[in-house]
Amino acid sequence: MDFLIMNRDTVVAEWIDNKLNLIKPSLAPMYLELTSNVPKWLETRAIDSHRANSRLLKKALRLTERDDIGSVLSVNAVTITDNYWIKPINSDLCYADVRFDNDYFATLALTGSYDSFNRAAHSKSTKTPELTNIGSFEKCWKLINGDWWMYKKANHDEMFSEFFIYQLGMELGFNMAEYKRGNGVIKTKDFTDNAMVNFEPAFNFMNDCEDYIQTLETLKDLCPNCICDYVKMLFLDTICANPDRHTFNFGILRDINTGDVLGLAPNFDNNMALISRGYPKNIKRKNDIFVSLFNELLEFDNRLKKYIPPLTEEIILKVIKSVGMRVRSKEITEFIMNGYNQIEQ
Structure with missing residues (x-):
């Protein structure tokens, strides 16, 4: 055809x-x-x-x-x-x-x-x-x-994980897609505003490559302004243990008239992170692969450390309270802080 x-x-x-x-x-x-x-x-x-x-x-x-x-x-x-x-x-x-x-x-x-x-x-x-x-x-x-x-x-734990990460990102001033809770569903607003911009998933320029350093280098060529939001996205993935950051659930936004890259799309799709598949048993985060991969990126370019925000137990507990769902707050807070404390800052 x-x-x-x-x-x-x-x-x-x-x-x-x-x-x-x-x-x-x-x-x-x-x-x-x-x-x-x-x-x-x-x-x-x-x-x-x-x-x-x-x-x-x-x-x-x-x-x-x-x-x-x-x-x-x-x-x-x-x-x-x-x-x-x-x-x-x-x-x-x-x-x-x-x-x-x-x-x-x-x-x-x-x-x-x-x-x-x-x-x-x-x-x-x-x-x-x-x-x-x-x-x-x-x-x-x-x-x-x-x-x-x-x-x-979404079940209870998937909904909590998605909505908590959205709220935590907002609390830290990150670029997040808007989420709302529903009855058995989690709702997110179309961040292109009915295609007023073109969303290009990272697959379109990275194929299936999920390597942090290779993606960073590609984004530097496409749009240096993307770097800050990319590092912040990976930071949330690291502390909240998101295993599902593949090349279809992040990407860039382009101007529909010129094709220029405007920036990284807002952070979305975190429903497999944190407690969505059960409470992690490795609370202390020993030999944590997420932390290791993120630290490798920071070692590759230590200037990226400036994008890592301060995080405290008080911030995490505040966000958990704002979500308003029954969870094991102490375990979640300890898990996230243990990940945060192992990041090379």
Whole structure:
């Protein structure tokens, strides 16, 4: 299939006879500029097929092609958090025709309930952001008063961990995506403000490489202003033991008109950190891999130490109290402070 790759209503590339022709590289997705691998780029935009509710969603939509690329093509590869999309050669479609304006399939994507499946299966609408809502957790996009919010299922400990880290980051003055607690869900606001900027996940310029030093060096070339927020993100990952900072849950924001990198995206997706998988047994943080990796980064460039804020037990206890959930405050505080005290400052 031949098509044009768009940034809003600007043609940025052509995909013809399985070959990529970049027309405006500065406005194209970074991954295409670096690799020219259009099929892989499309796959990275697809809903996780292993999510049970994704299979129900595709069934309700009666998709004839249920593989990753087929799912993405069915909605012109549109997502909530950027302005990239595709259209057939010689098509009259414009961005206003394909961008999302409703959350009709949200309940089905989040809960997979019979009623939501039955209702969705009888809908005439097929345009949904859920087919390009990536990630392994059951989730959905909800449109509330003109703003998109991500709703993600969470148990008590996942919700505490996500919301506590958000509140701790805010207390420390970090750049954090906005989170709210819900009934069995954790909610986060679309930090692109309905694609007023383009979010590029780090995968687009790092592939699967999660190495701190290599990422730091790449960010220095892309946007030196990202360094401060990147180190602060890793600092939170370290003290709160976040094992899930892969290249799809952080990234950069780009100007939609120039392609310039504006900065690091706000810190998001911390629901597998801290106590989300149970209270850590290694409270003293001996041989802690998170601390070791972060200290290696600080040893590589000791100027980065200036981005590490002071942290006290009082700050942690204050934040735990503000979250308002029953947890073992003493254990959590000790775990975080032991990690903090082992960081080379």
